[in-house]
Amino acid sequence: MTDKKEDTKNRAAMLKSLREKHKETVEKTQALLKHNQSIRKQIRQAMQSGPMTVPEVAEATGLPSDRVLWHVTAMKKYDLVREVGMSGEYYQYELAQKENQ
Amino acid sequence: MAPRTIKVDALVVGGGIAGMQSALDLADQGYQVALVEKQPSIGGKMIELSKVFPTLDCCSCITTPKMSAVAHNSNIQLFTYCDIQSVDKQGDGRFVAQVIQKPRYVDIETCTACRQCEYACPIDLPHPFDQNLGVHRAIYVPFSTAVPQKALIDIDNCILCGKCERVCPVGCVDFTQQPEELAIEATAIVLATGFEITPTDAKAEYGGGKLLNVVNALTVERLLAPTGPYGHVLRPSDGKEPDSIAYIQCAGSRDKSLGVEYCSRICCMYAIKQSMLISGALPLADIAIYYMDIRTFGKGYDQFYQTAKAMGVQFIKGKVAKITEDENQNPIVRVELIDEGSQVVERQHDMVVLSVGMVSKYDPRTIYDVNVAGDGFVDTPLTNVSPCVTSRPGVFVSGSAAGPMDIVDSIVMAGAAAAEAAAYIQATGPNGHGGGRSIAAGEEKELAHA
Numbered sequence: 228m229t230d231k232k233e234d235t236k237n238r239a240a241m242l243k244s245l246r247e248k249h250k251e252t253v254e255k256t257q258a259l260l261k262h263n264q265s266i267r268k269q270i271r272q273a274m275q276s277g278p279m280t281v282p283e284v285a286e287a288t289g290l291p292s293d294r295v296l297w298h299v300t301a302m303k304k305y306d307l308v309r310e311v312g313m314s315g316e317y318y319q320y321e322l323a324q325k326e327n328q
Numbered sequence: 329m330a331p332r333t334i335k336v337d338a339l340v341v342g343g344g345i346a347g348m349q350s351a352l353d354l355a356d357q358g359y360q361v362a363l364v365e366k367q368p369s370i371g372g373k374m375i376e377l378s379k380v381f382p383t384l385d386c387c388s389c390i391t392t393p394k395m396s397a398v399a400h401n402s403n404i405q406l407f408t409y410c411d412i413q414s415v416d417k418q419g420d421g422r423f424v425a426q427v428i429q430k431p432r433y434v435d436i437e438t439c440t441a442c443r444q445c446e447y448a449c450p451i452d453l454p455h456p457f458d459q460n461l462g463v464h465r466a467i468y469v470p471f472s473t474a475v476p477q478k479a480l481i482d483i484d485n486c487i488l489c490g491k492c493e494r495v496c497p498v499g500c501v502d503f504t505q506q507p508e509e510l511a512i513e514a515t516a517i518v519l520a521t522g523f524e525i526t527p528t529d530a531k532a533e534y535g536g537g538k539l540l541n542v543v544n545a546l547t548v549e550r551l552l553a554p555t556g557p558y559g560h561v562l563r564p565s566d567g568k569e570p571d572s573i574a575y576i577q578c579a580g581s582r583d584k585s586l587g588v589e590y591c592s593r594i595c596c597m598y599a600i601k602q603s604m605l606i607s608g609a610l611p612l613a614d615i616a617i618y619y620m621d622i623r624t625f626g627k628g629y630d631q632f633y634q635t636a637k638a639m640g641v642q643f644i645k646g647k648v649a650k651i652t653e654d655e656n657q658n659p660i661v662r663v664e665l666i667d668e669g670s671q672v673v674e675r676q677h678d679m680v681v682l683s684v685g686m687v688s689k690y691d692p693r694t695i696y697d698v699n700v701a702g703d704g705f706v707d708t709p710l711t712n713v714s715p716c717v718t719s720r721p722g723v724f725v726s727g728s729a730a731g732p733m734d735i736v737d738s739i740v741m742a743g744a745a746a747a748e749a750a751a752y753i754q755a756t757g758p759n760g761h762g763g764g765r766s767i768a769a770g771e772e773k774e775l776a777h778a
């Protein structure tokens with residue numbers, strides 16, 4: 228038991244020192260994460276109303292449509308949205324289960 | 329501590345189709361082979377392709393078994409995610425390569441590629457395998473058919489939050505991993521370092537890299553692949569299913585202004601292939617190929633071209649001067665139509681594909697001390713006699729590292745390079761300098777020809 232505790236403590240200390248060592252890239256990536264999270268939030272909010280195409284999400288959020296497509300592609304890959312048929316020349320996407328988000 | 333030393337007969341550098349085939353051909357003759365690949369997976373460009381000309385075989389279906397064969401061959405030791413730092417010749421005439429195994433931060437022995445780490449990771453990054461249209465996470469399995477099928481961490485884009493480590497069911501995430509040095513001793517070296525495509529933005533007037541719906545042909549391979557980023561052929565600006573697609577031939581070859589004066593040999597064929605595949609995926613789409621001349625030199629290749637024409641692909645003789653876009657990001661192609669009185673017209677398409685050429689990316693001179701030709705590819709001074717022989721005895725070249733070539737030619741050359749390397753090992757190995765050929769003694773006699 229104490230061994231396990233010790234181990235957890237050591238690993239936490241190790242991660243901390245690694246974060247220090249990679250400070251520059253960690254900070255850069257944290258900024259990217261924050262930026263992406265805010266975009267995701269806007270996309271999820273827009274998609275609350277039901278299935279939408281990429282241009283529709285772009286219109287609703289004011290985000291460039293290529294960025295929306297990239298994020299929807301990412302969300303689709305990790306099962307956060309799913310494709311539900313087509314509307315004209317565009318696929319429609321809807322949010323997957325809430326607990327996934 | 330002295331680095332771990334691996335003793336083999338042949339060192340193959342590069343795990344694309346050419347390197348894999350050379351390694352297999354040597355291993356199947358009983359030679360011990362080390363295959364060193366700089367990427368986290370073997371497969372090269374071929375594993376990125378959708379289907380291949382001229383047979384339209386599914387590329388994954390023919391490449392993946394080769395990749396597994398390499399991984400499972402008991403005469404091949406596979407080293408992925410490695411950099412070769414230097415190569416020296418020892419007193420006994422054998423080469424010794426100093427290699428750095430980069431840390432994956434994942435224990436490759438225990439990782440089962442369950443991808444729970446990937447799902448837990450909060451960082452989404454553009455995936456170069458999908459020409460940046462798809463995504464991977466900071467910890468990820470390179471792609472669905474990667475060999476080895478193991479995760480790795482992109483430490484430069486990781487926040488070290490430790491989520492992956494906490495969800496891993498086998499405890500294989502290891503942030504303490506360090507680069508590992510190893511030495512590989514070999515009698516012969518086969519260079520199979522492959523090619524790169526001409527940069528998409530090489531010709532500023534075509535707008536590649538700037539106009540979102542002007543893409544390179546490798547991107548289209550990913551759009552057509554079932555494992556591709558969208559799972560459909562969609563254009564990158566807004567996900568629209570394109571109705572009208574144009575190919576611009578020689579967009580990176582036969583072009584003095586780019587310093588690429590040669591023909592890349594594959595672009596006519598892959599453009600024809602892709603146009604046929606798009607016709608299958610989007611039966612209503614119009615496809616136009618703007619070309620200077622069509623070169624279909626291989627076995628069955630011209631038939632392939634005729635089939636595409638019969639399928640309704642439009643071949644338009646003309647040199648494209650410029651590509652711009654309208655307010656809806658539709659590319660506008662300005663072209664001189666040679667067969668229509670050389671009139672200059674502007675045509676709007678939904679997506680334009682640049683048929684980019686093949687260029688040499690890796691310069692082997694410093695490490696391998698071989699010459700390169702004027703085009704940047706590895707020089708083969710005896711092209712007509714021994715096309716795999718380089719300027720340095722014991723170093724052979726395989727596949728597109730020697731110049732633009734398709735898969736068929738790469739495989740043929742890979743076999744030839746293996747044969748040349750085997751002959752060299754025979755001559756300078758056990759019967760000469762007493763090198764490291766490691767087959768059973770009885771068999772040795774049979775194979776010896778010197």
Ligand SMILES: Cc1cc2nc3c(=O)[nH]c(=O)nc-3n(C[C@H](O)[C@H](O)[C@H](O)COP(=O)(O)OP(=O)(O)OC[C@H]3O[C@@H](n4cnc5c(N)ncnc54)[C@H](O)[C@@H]3O)c2cc1C
Nearest residue numbers: 342344345346366372373380381521522523727728734735
């Ligand atoms: C868009 C497109 C479509 C194509 N379609 C077809 C087709 O349908 N049919 C066909 O026959 N051909 C096709 N080709 C051509 C085909 O891709 C090539 O013929 C083939 O990939 C060449 O294989 P290779 O092993 O020589 O090179 P590569 O595939 O480039 O492999 C080289 C390998 O070496 C590794 N490497 C490079 N440098 C080093 C180093 N210093 N140390 C260690 N490893 C290194 C690389 O990471 C890579 O894994 C197509 C090409 C393109 C661009």
